[in-house]
Amino acid sequence: MSAIAQGQLPVSESPWQQARRRFMQTRMGPGGLIILASIFVFVIIGSLLLPYDFYVVPQPDEIRFVGRPPAWGRPFGETGMLQLDVMTLVANGGRTSLIIGFATAIGSITIGTLVGVIAGFLGGKIDSFLMRLADVFLMIPSLFVILFLARIFQGEGGGGVWSLVLVFVAFGWMGLARLVRGQVLAIREMEFVEAARALGVPPLRIALRHILPNAIGPLVVAAPFIVGGAIISEAFISYLGFGINPAVPTWGNIISESAKFLQQGNWWWIGFPGLFIVLTALSVNMIGDTLRSALDPRGRK
Amino acid sequence: MLKFALRRIGASLLILLGTTVFIYALLLAAPGGPEQKYANNPRFTPQQQQAYVKALGLDKPVPVQYCRWLGACRRDADGIEALIGPTGFPSILPAFISGVDTGIVHGDFGYSYENGNAVIDRISGALLPTLILAGLSAALWLSLAVVLGVITALRNGGLFDNTVSVFTYVIAAFPTFILGFALISIFSVALGLTPVSGMTDGRLSPAFGSDAYWVYFSQNPGVAISDLASHLILPVATLVTISVAGDARYVRQSVMESMGMEHVRTARSKGLSNLRINRRHILRTGLIPFATNIGLAFPFLVSGALITETIFSWPGIGRLTLIAIGNLDYPLLMGILSIGAAAVAIGNLISDLLYAVLDPRVRL
Numbered sequence: 001m002s003a004i005a006q007g008q009l010p011v012s013e014s015p016w017q018q019a020r021r022r023f024m025q026t027r028m029g030p031g032g033l034i035i036l037a038s039i040f041v042f043v044i045i046g047s048l049l050l051p052y053d054f055y056v057v058p059q060p061d062e063i064r065f066v067g068r069p070p071a072w073g074r075p076f077g078e079t080g081m082l083q084l085d086v087m088t089l090v091a092n093g094g095r096t097s098l099i100i101g102f103a104t105a106i107g108s109i110t111i112g113t114l115v116g117v118i119a120g121f122l123g124g125k126i127d128s129f130l131m132r133l134a135d136v137f138l139m140i141p142s143l144f145v146i147l148f149l150a151r152i153f154q155g156e157g158g159g160g161v162w163s164l165v166l167v168f169v170a171f172g173w174m175g176l177a178r179l180v181r182g183q184v185l186a187i188r189e190m191e192f193v194e195a196a197r198a199l200g201v202p203p204l205r206i207a208l209r210h211i212l213p214n215a216i217g218p219l220v221v222a223a224p225f226i227v228g229g230a231i232i233s234e235a236f237i238s239y240l241g242f243g244i245n246p247a248v249p250t251w252g253n254i255i256s257e258s259a260k261f262l263q264q265g266n267w268w269w270i271g272f273p274g275l276f277i278v279l280t281a282l283s284v285n286m287i288g289d290t291l292r293s294a295l296d297p298r299g300r301k
Numbered sequence: 302m303l304k305f306a307l308r309r310i311g312a313s314l315l316i317l318l319g320t321t322v323f324i325y326a327l328l329l330a331a332p333g334g335p336e337q338k339y340a341n342n343p344r345f346t347p348q349q350q351q352a353y354v355k356a357l358g359l360d361k362p363v364p365v366q367y368c369r370w371l372g373a374c375r376r377d378a379d380g381i382e383a384l385i386g387p388t389g390f391p392s393i394l395p396a397f398i399s400g401v402d403t404g405i406v407h408g409d410f411g412y413s414y415e416n417g418n419a420v421i422d423r424i425s426g427a428l429l430p431t432l433i434l435a436g437l438s439a440a441l442w443l444s445l446a447v448v449l450g451v452i453t454a455l456r457n458g459g460l461f462d463n464t465v466s467v468f469t470y471v472i473a474a475f476p477t478f479i480l481g482f483a484l485i486s487i488f489s490v491a492l493g494l495t496p497v498s499g500m501t502d503g504r505l506s507p508a509f510g511s512d513a514y515w516v517y518f519s520q521n522p523g524v525a526i527s528d529l530a531s532h533l534i535l536p537v538a539t540l541v542t543i544s545v546a547g548d549a550r551y552v553r554q555s556v557m558e559s560m561g562m563e564h565v566r567t568a569r570s571k572g573l574s575n576l577r578i579n580r581r582h583i584l585r586t587g588l589i590p591f592a593t594n595i596g597l598a599f600p601f602l603v604s605g606a607l608i609t610e611t612i613f614s615w616p617g618i619g620r621l622t623l624i625a626i627g628n629l630d631y632p633l634l635m636g637i638l639s640i641g642a643a644a645v646a647i648g649n650l651i652s653d654l655l656y657a658v659l660d661p662r663v664r665l
Contacts, residue, residue: 136319143607144622144638145327151626152331232476236608239478240623259482263497267486274479282474 372404450552
């Protein structure tokens with residue numbers, strides 16, 4: 001069948017190839033990719049290669065509330081109190097922060113897609129139950145509940161990366177589920193699905209092979225924003241002291257510690273982790289926005 | 302229209318009820334309740350712990366506790382009779398009919414575990430600081446977003462538009478707390494222009510909201526107001542900058558979309574003046590989506606200030622929430638969360654109704 005299609009239709013690029021070409025033609029899309037890739041390279045190389053060991057306290061001979069500002073050899077400066085190397089801290093913290101961001105995106109998208117496909121494909125009572133459930137989750141002031149759950153996990157001796165990811169996923173699936181459901185409802189009525197049904201293709205196969213691949217456009221767009229959102233939330237929750245165990249470096253934990261010394265003028269201690277959070281958020285926004293316009297069928301040439 | 306409104310109100314109430322059930326279950330399912338507070342104290346005997354649990358009503362099954370919190374059950378009865386008040390009417394009806402005055406439907410939010418103060422007093426004490434901060438920010442935010450969005454859309458492609466676009470794009474990537482710290486570093490620490498945090502200067506005035514504060518305020522209002530204003534600058538700047546960055550782009554886009562609509566082309570072909578086209582045809586359609594956004598300012602008023610209040614030690618609802626979470630103070634948390642959820646519901650409702658009033662296509 002595909003041979004006939006290939007033989008008779010004029011050769012054209014697939015929607016995904018087209019989207020990729022449109023993505024690469026912009027300035028913002030590749031720019032965002034370059035920034036994000038640089039952050040990755042810095043985090044991986046930095047956490048492996050930097051000569052200063054984060055966990056070893058360099059035995060300061062004097063207590064200094066104000067650390068040393070950036071200089072040659074220590075381009076990000078040195079913290080107050082323990083006098084740790086800020087560059088090493090930021091690189092090690094970035095590893096945790098990026099893991100949280102990407103794990104949250106993968107988890108939320110998996111659950112959201114599952115709920116959306118089930119609700120949209122099966123319809124009826126299951127659909128309305130799942131959508132009301134999403135309404136309730138959306139109505140809850142999620143920041144409060146996330147903080148509360150993080151506090152509970154902390155009380156249980158946790159404060160781990162995965163319990164935080166779990167909480168983020170629990171409050172990250174609703175919007176995606178609605179999005180996917182809407183897509184599935186529209187695609188379900190299309191002719192090629194009807195054709196597949198008429199051919200006797202089993203429902204599960206229709207859902208997986210015919211509907212899902214056509215419904216993932218909005219998910220691709222949403223993914224970068226979830227990564228950025230999770231990194232920012234982790235930073236904020238850790239800053240409040242409800243997040244990851246303070247002994248583990250994350251961008252949020254570094255800021256949480258350094259914020260106490262802000263008035264002493266340690267701007268580099270809080271500034272560099274802050275800059276990395278902002279750059280990560282900026283790059284994922286750039287990638288996400290470009291993806292959205294690249295995948296928008298109305299703009300296709 | 303009335304039917305549409307009633308249906309939306311009914312749906313909101315149901316979802317609100319579901320939300321409180323969910324939050325209540327979540328709080329009580331969490332391990333480590335308030336009875337754990339003194340667990341490390343060797344003088345705190347198991348008997349005392351049991352008495353404490355009993356006094357707080359935590360020994361009852363969770364559905365009963367929820368029912369009592371809601372006010373559908375009496376506190377002084379058990380089982381099915383609790384649903385009927387002493388006068389023989391269902392407990393959930395207003396107090397003068399049912400004779401029951403406990404539970405939130407009767408306006409009783411319970412007492413804080415932390416210090417035994419009435420939840421409603423603690424919340425109302427924190428409400429004024431939040432309303433001052435968020436109200437001022439919301440007013441500035443909405444007007445700035447409209448002005449910037451409209452100007453950049455009408456002059457699109459110009460230098461001003463490009464500058465504003467790049468600036469808002471970068472600012473929109475800033476998490477609120479990082480922007481707050483950046484502002485503190487620059488304006489308070491480096492330049493020494495503004496106070497670092499708090500609502501009043503402790504060397505000059507009593508704590509905000511105390512009786513002594515209002516005496517002080519009435520004696521020298523000029524000093525008190527300028528002190529308050531100087532403490533407001535940075536938190537308001539933080540909230541407004543963050544929110545405007547997102548919304549100015551939104552306004553710009555919807556005004557641009559309305560510029561391309563057919564009725565605008567018609568107006569132009571009729572030879573109407575540019576000013577008239579802008580005012581009557583572009584802005585009216587272009588600002589509808591944003592007008593509906595005003596309803597979304599309500600949750601912003603209640604919860605969006607949490608981050609800013611924390612950074613600047615502003616004694617409002619956001620900070621109260623963090624205190625309640627830190628102490629696992631369930632009645633206080635339930636009070637704040639249900640009021641917060643109600644604010645979100647009212648905000649959504651207003652925005653839906655506004656949409657229906659402004660855009661008749663929605664009213665189906």
